[in-house]
Amino acid sequence: MxxxxxxxxxxxxxxxxxxxxxxxxxxxxxxxxxxxxxxxxxxxxxxxxxxxxxxxxxxxxxxxxxxxxxxxxxxxxxxxxxxxxxxxxxxxxxxxxxxxxxxxxxxxLGIRECPGCKSRVMRTDLSDLSVRCTVCTARKKTLYKFCWQCLREWKSPALRTDSCDNEGCQSSLETLKTCGDVVFKEVKGATGCPSIRACPTCGMLVVHNGTRCKNVVCSQCKVSFCFVCLKTTTECQKIQPYSYFDVCSSGVAPRQTSIPVRQIR
Known part of the structure; x- marks a missing residue:
């Protein structure tokens, strides 16, 4: 062959x-x-x-x-x-x-490897960063959870949607708050736009490198959205006049203060 x-x-x-x-x-x-x-x-x-x-x-x-x-x-x-x-x-x-x-x-499907036993674990509640591993729980004979974000054993006593108490587990909200602005090379008038956005559909952090048009496709949910106004591309295109390379008529959306959670149906 x-x-x-x-x-x-x-x-x-x-x-x-x-x-x-x-x-x-x-x-x-x-x-x-x-x-x-x-x-x-x-x-x-x-x-x-x-x-x-x-x-x-x-x-x-x-x-x-x-x-x-x-x-x-x-x-x-x-x-x-x-x-x-x-x-x-x-x-x-x-x-x-x-x-x-x-x-x-x-x-x-939201599958990652447990840091304790390396078995594949699915996250069913996308609003909770703490994930229970049934294999480690059975082996240790005590509840074992790990952080979906930093992949270390869970420390925080409460349900968290931004970070756990492990050092270096950076909050997504903190990232959105402190990231610099993107300098668009081809989109006119879009100044003061953060370089990192949370996908308005699922909350995945997405980075724009400043090249090409203002629309990006989320690698997680595959939804295309406008990086400037944070509407889906379909919704953004309904607002006339529309251009891939001009600032939206609604202007630049402010920095996000919450992470959208994808709804599983």
Missing amino acids: ASSSEKRYNPQDRTLTFVDGEDELDFLCKDFKSLRAKMSCGHAVTPMSLTDHCRRLLDDEKQCRFVCGLPKCDAEWSFEEVRKMALLTPEEVKEFEDKRFRNAAKQH
């Missing part, structure tokens, strides 16, 4: 669009002797380079999507497209599916 380094496109495959010679689209291609074909976003790949790129993406536990990654191109590829264009072997298909499920579980 062919390895990643041996995979080659069939030049007779009429379902592919091939790229010849020097081309600005070969952002992933290192094997210039192989035929290069265009992805749906227009950029060129070889089976080997696409396989390696997607494997690196999934090695990041926060990633469960296949994205182009070329500057100014945030196109997302379907798994079907990746499987076809990367000529994935059955072993690679299973590898990618397993990694995608693992990463998605950690991001969307």
Whole structure:
């Protein structure tokens, strides 16, 4: 069975669009002797380079999507497209599916490793930072909780939504309060906007680096929202006139003083 380094496109495959010679689209291609074909976003790949790129993406536990990654191109590829264009072997298909499920579980189901026993624990109450580990509780024969934020044994006696009493467990509210302002390179008039926001849908802290437009996509709940006014992108776009690169008509939303909690239904 062919390895990643041996995979080659069939030049007779009429379902592919091939790229010849020097081309600005070969952002992933290192094997210039192989035929290069265009992805749906227009950029060129070889089976080997696409396989390696997607494997690196999934090695990041926060990633469960296949994205182009070329500057100014945030196109997302379907798994079907990746499987076809990367000529994935059955072993690679299973590898990618397993990694995608693992990463998605950690991001969307709220799963982390207990610092005491390393077993996977799911958080069901998103308003409580203290999480009970049933394995450690059974082993120690006493209630064992750990902090979802700093992943250390829980110390605070009361339910907390910002931090526990462990040193260095920084409150998300403190982060929102003390972070500097973002300097937008392309969004006009958006001065005094904090560089870190809590996603208005789920409360995940999101950073804007000042490039591109004012909209960002939360890596946890996948909801797109306006970093300036803190409305979802859909709601922000309803307010006319609308521009991706101008300050919102409602102005810059003030620093947040509470963390939104995602409602599970």
